Amino acid sequence: MxxxxxxxxxxxxxxxxxxxxxxxxDSIGRIQAGDWGENEFEYYARLIDSDEIRIFHHIRIAYRGFAFQIDCLILTPHFAIIIEIKNLKGVLTISNEQLIQNVDGRQSRVPNPIAQVKTQSFHFMRWLEEHGIESYPIINLVVSTNRRAIFEFVEPCEEARQMYVHADNFPLKFRMLEIQNPANLTQSNLNELSKTILASHKPKYxxxxxxxxxxxxxxxxxxxxxxxxxxxxxxxxxxxxxxxxxxxxxxxxxxxxxxxxxxxxxxxxxxxxxxxxxxxxxxxxxxxxxxxxxxxxxxxxxxxxxxxxx
Structure with missing residues (x-):
């Protein structure tokens, strides 16, 4: 240079x-562990990739004067999937309201990924409506990329059981969702939506x-x-x-x-x-x-x- x-x-x-x-x-190094987890998930996301699917990693969409960021957004003719990626080790005690991480006998509360992904989903739904797209299902998932993490669910946890998935199980989860949901968008609609999302992507200044x-x-x-x-x-x-x-x-x-x-x-x-x-x-x-x-x-x-x- x-x-x-x-x-x-x-x-x-x-x-x-x-x-x-x-x-x-130096700033990048401080978040290296989280980035490793997201890069790990990208491998599993590539296993489902096809001509009918659009996958956006780390998309940051401008909306009403601010921007919301999604770890991974997947668009298909059937639905959109918003994924919050976590690389947490140890035993994860999970309910609908909170996430507790237990590592070597020490417990700590982690910001609730369900609340995080629901907030992203709400903003994305409103963004879709403003662009003339309604009745397009949005599925929220929390994907764990730490291969040794253990899930322990405690009540109330019905919603959490549906949303949490280990990264290596994600391709199977995706195929099951495809079977369960009929197509809602044509390929032409999907292509147009993808272009609009890319046009709205605003990296941090x-x-x-x-x-x-x-x-x-x-x-x-x-x-x-x-x-x-x-x-x-x-x-x-x-x-x-x-x-x-x-x-x-x-x-x-x-x-x-x-x-x-x-x-x-x-x-x-x-x-x-x-x-x-x-x-x-x-x-x-x-x-x-x-x-x-x-x-x-x-x-x-x-x-x-x-x-x-x-």
Whole structure:
């Protein structure tokens, strides 16, 4: 990354940016456990993916002057599913009103996921109504991604029993819901709804540039050889190769993508990655991004990748 047009204060601006980026990365690390759980669920979500289904991870929808965020939103012709993802270990004592976590004999109350997902569902229902969609069923689920977590239900818990599911059981739960619910939307309606949701997605505002009085034009994002500093590297046979000194590196793209996402704060598409790295293969680009554990919003051509930060 090179800052242009700022030669007199290049060193000071560069150090300020580094301090800002370090603060952002430190913040991301503090929620690493929760992000791991959400990334774990994405594997199971891919098991149900098909041409008739639209899956949105970490979608943040603007609505009446604020925005509500959903861990995972799944649209099908039959229904929508809103999923609250939890990566909690230990014994989970669950009722309709509360969730108690017991780890090594120590109990603590956790904010009620049922209340959280119901609030998201209420806002999404109102959002749908404002966009002319009514009588579209919304199913609320709480998915546990910790493989060793144990559910213990206490009364009243009828609603909780229907909503809680372990991540590895989710594909079966989904198929059962499909069988139980008739189709409500045509594929054309579903496609249009998906486009509207993506248009309403509003990532949290990133004020990094404003903070330092910079604009996007002040940056050139280029992959630089760490050995000789040359700005031309080619990806082949699973590694980056410097065209000047022959140095190889498997992950030197990672820092560039993180800088890009942290500074611009808008996510990155496969098309933008192709322009950034000169790689034409969508499969190679998807693989590079997937290994970074980025958050995926949208799917197929509309997909954008964001840092794992809420």
């Amino acid at each position: 090179i800052v242009k047009k700022l030669d007199p204060i290049l060193r000071e601006v560069d150090e300020a940016i580094k301090r800002c980026l370090k603060a952002e990365v 990133n004020n990094t540039l404003e903070k330092y009085g910079l604009t996007e034009d002040d940056f050139v994002f280029e992959l630089k050889c760490q050995a000789c500093g040359f700005h031309l590297m080619t990806y082949k046979k699973g590694a980056w190769h410097c065209d000047r000194c022959g140095e190889t590196c498997k992950d030197c793209h990672v820092q560039l993508i993180r800088d890009y996402l942290l500074i611009l704060g808008r996510g990155i598409s496969l098309k933008e990655c192709r322009q950034l790295f000169g790689i034409q293969s969508r499969n190679i680009l998807r693989n590079l991004l997937r290994k970074m554990n980025l958050k995926l919003v949208g799917n197929r051509k509309s997909a954008r990748y964001f840092l794992s930060k809420k």
